[in-house]
Amino acid sequence: MKIRMDKLNRVFSTALDIIENELLGVSRRHSVRVAILAAAMGRRLGMAEPSLTPLTTCALFHDNALTEYILSERPGANQPLNLRLHCEYGQNNIEWLPFPASVENFILHHHELADGGGPFGKKEGECPLEAELIAIADMVDVGNPLDSLAPEKLPALRWQIEDRKGSVYTRRATDALLAVLDAETLASLREESIASTIEKHLPAWEVESEDPAIMCAAGFITHIIDYKSTFTEKHTMQIANRSWIMGSHYGYDEIELARLFLAATLHDIGKIATPLEILEKPGPLSADEFAIIKLHALHTHEWLGGVQGLEDIHAWAANHHEKLDGSGYPLGKKAAELDFNSRLLACLDIYQAVSEKRPYHPRRGHGDTMPILRDMAQKNLIDREIVEDLDRAMAEYSNLDVPPPPPLRKAMDRRDTVISARRLRKA
Numbered sequence: 001m002k003i004r005m006d007k008l009n010r011v012f013s014t015a016l017d018i019i020e021n022e023l024l025g026v027s028r029r030h031s032v033r034v035a036i037l038a039a040a041m042g043r044r045l046g047m048a049e050p051s052l053t054p055l056t057t058c059a060l061f062h063d064n065a066l067t068e069y070i071l072s073e074r075p076g077a078n079q080p081l082n083l084r085l086h087c088e089y090g091q092n093n094i095e096w097l098p099f100p101a102s103v104e105n106f107i108l109h110h111h112e113l114a115d116g117g118g119p120f121g122k123k124e125g126e127c128p129l130e131a132e133l134i135a136i137a138d139m140v141d142v143g144n145p146l147d148s149l150a151p152e153k154l155p156a157l158r159w160q161i162e163d164r165k166g167s168v169y170t171r172r173a174t175d176a177l178l179a180v181l182d183a184e185t186l187a188s189l190r191e192e193s194i195a196s197t198i199e200k201h202l203p204a205w206e207v208e209s210e211d212p213a214i215m216c217a218a219g220f221i222t223h224i225i226d227y228k229s230t231f232t233e234k235h236t237m238q239i240a241n242r243s244w245i246m247g248s249h250y251g252y253d254e255i256e257l258a259r260l261f262l263a264a265t266l267h268d269i270g271k272i273a274t275p276l277e278i279l280e281k282p283g284p285l286s287a288d289e290f291a292i293i294k295l296h297a298l299h300t301h302e303w304l305g306g307v308q309g310l311e312d313i314h315a316w317a318a319n320h321h322e323k324l325d326g327s328g329y330p331l332g333k334k335a336a337e338l339d340f341n342s343r344l345l346a347c348l349d350i351y352q353a354v355s356e357k358r359p360y361h362p363r364r365g366h367g368d369t370m371p372i373l374r375d376m377a378q379k380n381l382i383d384r385e386i387v388e389d390l391d392r393a394m395a396e397y398s399n400l401d402v403p404p405p406p407p408l409r410k411a412m413d414r415r416d417t418v419i420s421a422r423r424l425r426k427a
């Protein structure tokens with residue numbers, strides 16, 4: 001079965017937009033506007049449709065490493081942003097996605113200036129066209145968020161862009177942007193029209209579910225979700241790795257395993273919309289705060305709803321807090337509406353949450369985790385038989401991290417090879 005990768009990427013970018021807005025105050029939908037402008041310029045310059053997928057995907061994810069960079073390298077807001085590192089991390093992360101063509105330097109060089117004043121000192125003509133197009137769209141939208149620019153201000157903006165041609169922006173990127181940035185394009189970037197604009201502009205990208213692309217996409221998003229909070233660190237990946245072991249225990253084939261794995265990596269994607277202070281609160285939550293936490297399952301449900309080819313994965317991911325007696329959320333589904341994989345992910349989510357270290361409880365071994373699950377099964381909240389299967393399959397991993405499954409390890413190796421080749425070239 002095919003999955004619309006471009007639509008899944010848009011879900012990832014929605015998640016990223018929220019993080020950037022929260023951590024940095026970047027205007028919402030910035031990345032989407034950059035992707036739309038990049039696509040328009042690419043077409044204007046006669047780029048063939050297959051090359052638009054790498055261009056627009058990198059445009060959508062040009063700032064994918066902002067949070068990772070800020071959380072790991074720049075804990076205080078008073079240190080200047082190290083643009084080189086931001087670009088390097090971003091390029092490394094994008095290597096998770098196996099594109100139909102090379103994306104070399106597309107994100108690495110997205111902060112270069114035509115006169116060589118950027119972080120890597122590259123001048124006009126030394127960067128791929130894609131990086132130039134992302135750079136100009138990025139800088140123009142950061143300086144003048146295009147979703148709120150009044151139409152009468154467009155001539156002044158166009159003049160300003162022209163004025164920076166050859167110094168800030170490269171000549172060909174400037175000409176391309178000026179050719180597409182008219183009143184109609186500006187209107188198409190407003191909040192009310194951007195959803196239909198993106199439908200029109202971004203090329204479709206289909207991949208088979210068992211394709212390593214899916215495992216890589218899963219790795220990419222997990223990396224980003226877990227960076228949202230040190231508290232969720234590892235949570236997503238461990239559930240995904242455990243889901244592979246359980247699927248193998250039940251004799252699933254590679255396609256079923258990959259689909260279950262993807263559902264596991266996506267189950268908490270809605271948590272990205274949960275404010276950090278609630279997600280990381282060390283003490284007990286108030287009723288209001290718990291209500292906000294619970295919204296994450298609804299977000300997962302809504303965001304994944306529109307991705308063709310993802311229907312069952314969407315259900316398994318969104319049902320992970322439903323309970324057999326109907327007391328769960330977001331939809332209060334009952335046993336009859338919860339299929340096997342939904343029940344399995346619900347059990348795995350609890351198993352992981354109970355066994356991992358949390359602000360309010362220490363790490364628990366398998367022996368201390370199982371009684372909590374059994375108690376819930378007894379109360380008809382989660383599936384009794386799956387709980388017993390977990391007992392058999394998980395015992396050997398007590399207090400240990402479960403390693404990633406072979407296809408993901410392969411994808412990680414491929415990614416590491418690309419990254420070390422780049423480092424070698426640089427050295």
Ligand SMILES: [Fe+2]
Pocket residue numbers: 062063086110111
């Ligand atoms: Fe950036």
Ligand SMILES: [Fe+2]
Pocket residue numbers: 030062063138142
């Ligand atoms: Fe940006």
Ligand SMILES: [Fe+2]
Pocket residue numbers: 267268296297320321349
């Ligand atoms: Fe959850």
Ligand SMILES: [Fe+2]
Pocket residue numbers: 235267268349
């Ligand atoms: Fe979870």
